[in-house]
Structure formats: structure tokens, C-alpha cells
Amino acid sequence: MFASVLSAAIYGIEVREIQVEADVSDGLPSFAMVGFPSAQVREAQERVRTAFKNNRLCLPPKKVTVNFAPADMKKEGAGFDLPVAAAVLAAAGILEPDLLEGVMIVGEISLNGEIHGVAGVLPRVIRARELGLRFCVIPEENIREGNLVKDMPVFGVKSLNDMIRCLRDPNTYTAAYQEKEKTENKPEIPKVDFADICGQEGARRAAEIAVSGFHNILFIGPPGSGKTMLARRLPTIMPEMTFEESLEITKVYSVAGLLTEKDPLIRQRPFRSPHHTSSPQALAGGGRIPGPGEITLAHRGVLFLDEMPEFSRKSLEILRQPLEDKEIHLSRAAGTYIFPASFMLAAAMNPCPCGFYPDMNRCRCTSGEITHYLGKISQPLLERIDICTEVPAVSFSKMKKKIAGESSAQIRKRVEAVQEIQRERYKKEKFCFNGELDGRKLEKYCVMTGGADKLLEQAYEQFQFSTRAYHKILKTARTIADMESSEKIKEEHICEALTYRAYDKKYWS
Known part of the structure; x- marks a missing residue:
């Protein structure tokens, strides 16, 4: 007898349907698996056969053949155990084959028949909804994750017998499951706040501009000046995520296997x-x-590189392409995988190995050491960073007074207002923020006054900026103008944007 059930495999973060087919026919007793399964998937036959024996499910002494279609894609992971078991049970006549129609099944089976959780359940359930299936059968460990998709029935099973009961009578199984308590955890309150930072008005202003326009930012200053404190508080002034954004990020973390069973939904901006x-x-x-990787795990949030020059040159250069394209392409022999990478880059560094340059009274570094240290960051990467701000050491008087600055909640309100201006402006475009503007759209959306245009031209000639640096200055000035509700970019906006390019001459000259 022949039977078939639908499952799914994760390739990158893309979900591809896999039809698991089983046939039980006359012949010498055997269990064969075809359809390009990996060694890990081939082991399913022993797990499934032993689980049947330990749960008193007797298969007839016949030839069992399992096929994974399409056969041109390699099948990886232990999530095929449960669909293999269901297909074999139906092919052996223990289950009606019709019960498997319109059902997606995924899960790992232990030798005693218990079902264990697997990574990547959420994107599979979302794909099942897109295909219009009746319901999904997943491990109970992943049930909270599966229930995030509200309009798709999802059943969690603990054992092989649970799966059989669920497939035979979903309505009865649903009633039994609904008796269980379901609680929804509230998002945690951030433990850090911008009010914790004493002084650093200039750096705080730069951080607000960066978040408002989704610009990349670099903090430069001596050790202990608060660079890391500022960076760790950037997510607290970002607007709260919508449910769609949370679901998008949760899909990534589901594939990475980083979700918690208690509360799988990612509610805070990634850092x-x-x-x-x-x-x-x-x-x-x-x-x-x-x-x-870390670039994708920071999607819709912040990727922070502390002590940026200490990263290897090869690691840093990897950032160049995703910073421009907002996605990263990984090419392998099996194909090309595309991962989302729309993140805000925040980096921190000392101006020299000892950290005190250009204060020559305290700096102990030679000019060669400083040049070598700063040379670890390439100019093309620097030009992809919109804002560079200095974070000077806090004076004793400010530290002693401990005058609290604005809280993250106060700053977030202004950020939300500025981002709403940008969403309205770019509602017909494929992007939402000033930091995502490309060269073709700059002339349309970054209109300057005559004085601002002349000032930027003078700066371009004097500092010999590249075209990319010119675009970054213009985009930063556009955000500053939005913060003042100005339709046109004025001279003062260009002036402030230029101050955030100080490293061009001060450090790298």
C-alpha cells in the first residue's frame, strides 16, 4: 500500500515542501530510504522502527520503501522522523491514508516513541498557512512557537500514540488540548536606560539622529568614556516592534534554534x-x-562591534555588502542562500592602542602604532558609516553631580515622530528610512537651500570626499532636518552633519 504526507525542510531561512512517501509491499523484509537523504535522515529508519516496537505497533514483515520528493535536494535534520512514521503507518494500514491529506508533520522521535522539539517550526507553520493546509502536527515542545500563527490550527504531540490519536480524531484531540493552561508572557522591561548616562550630550544627540534615520554610527573615545553604555541603550530608543516585525525576527531565531519554550516570540529589538x-x-x-550568523540575528535591531579595530580585517570586510544591500548571500555547492540583514551597525573604538590620542600629554603610542591601529579599518567600510561621534572622558564635576539626562522613553517619542515623517515621505518606495536612500533618490528627497548646497560643495572640495561620503552627509542632514520638521535641508543641518565626519581628517589624516 502507498501513502504520502507533507513535511518541510529549511534551506537558509527559506522553507521548501518535502513530500514523504512510503510504500509497504511484498518482498524480503527491509527498510530502504531514497530521495537524497543525508546520513542523519537515514538514521530515522532505526529510530522509527524501534519506536514502533516499543509502542507495540507491529509492522508486517514486508519491504518498506520511503522516498523524499523532490529527490534533487539533500534532506538534512531529524525533523523528518515523525512524517516518516506517519507515512509508514498509513502505508501499513494502521492509519487511513486519507487522514494525512492536507496535513504538515514535523518532529523527531526517540527510541521509546517520545517526540522531541526541532528548530525552524515557525517558518514551517507559516508555509503551511500559505499552502492552505488543514492543520500541522508538531512536537509539544514547539507548540507555543507554532501557536504564534493565529489562523493555522497546530497540534502539539508528546508521543507516537498522541500523533495517531490526533490524526484519527483532530476534534477530540483539540478539545483535550484546550483544557491545558495557556499564558502569554508580557514583554520584559529593558534593564538599561539613557537616563543612566551622565553628560555626553553630543554623543546622545548623535545616537538619537542615528536611530531616527536608521544610520550606522561609530563612537570614538578613550577607555571608560561610555561608548559601550551608549551602544547598549540604542535599542531602548527604537520604536516598539509591530507583531509582523516580531514574527519576522522570530522566524530567524527559530531557524537558528535560539527560541525559548516558555515565550518564543521575540518582543525586543535584537542587540x-x-x-x-x-x-x-x-x-x-x-x-x-x-x-x-550575527549579521542576520541583528535583523531589525543593532549589531554592535566593540573594539572594532580588534576584529580581523576579513571579518570587517564581510559587513560591506550587507550594509548596502540589507541582505547577505551565501553561495555553496548546494545553492545560494539569502538571509535578511537590515540592521543598524554601531561600533566603538579607541583613537589609538592606548586610547588617549590626540592628547599627546597622555598618549604613549608612536605615530607608526597609531597608523597601524587605525589602518585595520578600511576606508570603504568607514564610508559606509554615516555618523562618527567623539565620546570624551566625563569630567569629575558632571560625574559627581550625576545629573540624569532624558530617559529612553522621552527620546523614543521624538524618534517615533521623525520615523513617521519618513514613512509618510517614502510610502511609495520600497524603503522606510533616510539611511536607506540610494543615489537615485537623493535628488528627489534631499532638496537643499542655496546656502546649504554651496556649503556642501565647499566641504566636498576641501576634504576631498568620495561620492559615497557625500551621499552619507546628505542623508544624515536629511534626518536632522526631519527632526526640526524642515522640508528643505538648511545650512545648519549640513554643518551638523559635517561634524559627524570629523574622523576623515582628525584621525585618518
Whole structure:
């Protein structure tokens, strides 16, 4: 007898349907798996067969053949155990094959028949909704994750017998499951706030501009001046995520296997701070089965590189393409995988190895050491950073007074207002923020007054800016103008934007 059930595989963050087919026919007793399964998937036959034995499910002594279609894609992971079991049970006559129509099944089986959770359940359930299936059967460990898709029936099963009961009578199984308590956790209140920062008015202003226009930012200053404190508080002044944004980020974390069973929905903006020893693969993603790296895990949030010059040159250069394209492409022999990478880059660094340059009374570094240190960051990467601000050491008087600045909630209100202006302006475009403007749209949306145009021309000639640097200045000035509700970019907006390019001559000259 022949039977078939639908499952799905994760390639990058893309979901591809896999039809799991089973046939039980006359012949020497055997269990064969075809359709380009990996060694990990081939092991399913032993797990499934042993689970049947331990749950008193007797298969007839016949030839069992399992096929994974389409056969040109390699099948990876343990999530095919449960659909293989369901297809074999239906082919053996223990289940009616009709029960498997319009159902997606995924899960891992242990030898005693228990069902274990797997990564990537959420994108699979979303795909099942898109296909218009009747329901999904997933491990109970992943049930909260599956229930995030409100308009798709999802059943969590603990054991092989639970799956059989669920498939035979979904309505009865649903009633039994609904008796269980379901609680929805509230989002955690951020533990950090901009009010914790003493002084640093200039750096706070730069941070607000960066978040308002989704610009990349670099903090430069001596050790202990508050660069990391500022960066860690950037997500607290970002607008709260919509449910669609939360679901988008949760899909990424689901594929990476980083969701918690208690509250799987990602409610806070991601803040990723990889160590400077991180490899290029850890940042970009990849591996034997390509998965998301730190760049993708920071999607819709902040990627913070502390001590930026300490990262390897190869790791830093990987950032160049995703900073422009807002996605990262990984090419492998099996195909090309595309991961989202719309993140805000925040970086911090000292001006020299000892951290006190250009204060020559305290700096102990030679000119060669300073040049070598700063040379670790390439000019093309620097030009992709819109805002560079200095974070000077806090004076004793300010530190002693501990005058609290504005809270994150107060700053967030202004940020939301500025971002609403941008959304209204770009409602017919594919982007939402000034930081995402490209060269073709600059003339249309970045209209300057005559004085501002002349000032920017003088600066361009004097500092010998590149075309990309010119665009970055213009985009930053556009955000500053939006913060003052000005339709045109004025001289003062260009002046302030130019102050955030100080490193062009002060440090890298």
C-alpha cells in the first residue's frame, strides 16, 4: 500500500515542501530510504522502527520503501522522523491514508516513541498557512512557537500514540488540548536606560539622529568614556516592534534554534554584540547546513562591534555588502542562500592602542602604532558609516553631580515622530528610512537651500570626499532636518552633519 504526507525542510531561512512517501509491499523484509537523504535522515529508519516496537505497533514483515520528493535536494535534520512514521503507518494500514491529506508533520522521535522539539517550526507553520493546509502536527515542545500563527490550527504531540490519536480524531484531540493552561508572557522591561548616562550630550544627540534615520554610527573615545553604555541603550530608543516585525525576527531565531519554550516570540529589538575574536563565518553565517550568523540575528535591531579595530580585517570586510544591500548571500555547492540583514551597525573604538590620542600629554603610542591601529579599518567600510561621534572622558564635576539626562522613553517619542515623517515621505518606495536612500533618490528627497548646497560643495572640495561620503552627509542632514520638521535641508543641518565626519581628517589624516 502507498501513502504520502507533507513535511518541510529549511534551506537558509527559506522553507521548501518535502513530500514523504512510503510504500509497504511484498518482498524480503527491509527498510530502504531514497530521495537524497543525508546520513542523519537515514538514521530515522532505526529510530522509527524501534519506536514502533516499543509502542507495540507491529509492522508486517514486508519491504518498506520511503522516498523524499523532490529527490534533487539533500534532506538534512531529524525533523523528518515523525512524517516518516506517519507515512509508514498509513502505508501499513494502521492509519487511513486519507487522514494525512492536507496535513504538515514535523518532529523527531526517540527510541521509546517520545517526540522531541526541532528548530525552524515557525517558518514551517507559516508555509503551511500559505499552502492552505488543514492543520500541522508538531512536537509539544514547539507548540507555543507554532501557536504564534493565529489562523493555522497546530497540534502539539508528546508521543507516537498522541500523533495517531490526533490524526484519527483532530476534534477530540483539540478539545483535550484546550483544557491545558495557556499564558502569554508580557514583554520584559529593558534593564538599561539613557537616563543612566551622565553628560555626553553630543554623543546622545548623535545616537538619537542615528536611530531616527536608521544610520550606522561609530563612537570614538578613550577607555571608560561610555561608548559601550551608549551602544547598549540604542535599542531602548527604537520604536516598539509591530507583531509582523516580531514574527519576522522570530522566524530567524527559530531557524537558528535560539527560541525559548516558555515565550518564543521575540518582543525586543535584537542587540547582538559578538566578541572581536568571532570568525567571518560566525558573522556572516554558514556552516555545513547554512544558518544565520550575527549579521542576520541583528535583523531589525543593532549589531554592535566593540573594539572594532580588534576584529580581523576579513571579518570587517564581510559587513560591506550587507550594509548596502540589507541582505547577505551565501553561495555553496548546494545553492545560494539569502538571509535578511537590515540592521543598524554601531561600533566603538579607541583613537589609538592606548586610547588617549590626540592628547599627546597622555598618549604613549608612536605615530607608526597609531597608523597601524587605525589602518585595520578600511576606508570603504568607514564610508559606509554615516555618523562618527567623539565620546570624551566625563569630567569629575558632571560625574559627581550625576545629573540624569532624558530617559529612553522621552527620546523614543521624538524618534517615533521623525520615523513617521519618513514613512509618510517614502510610502511609495520600497524603503522606510533616510539611511536607506540610494543615489537615485537623493535628488528627489534631499532638496537643499542655496546656502546649504554651496556649503556642501565647499566641504566636498576641501576634504576631498568620495561620492559615497557625500551621499552619507546628505542623508544624515536629511534626518536632522526631519527632526526640526524642515522640508528643505538648511545650512545648519549640513554643518551638523559635517561634524559627524570629523574622523576623515582628525584621525585618518
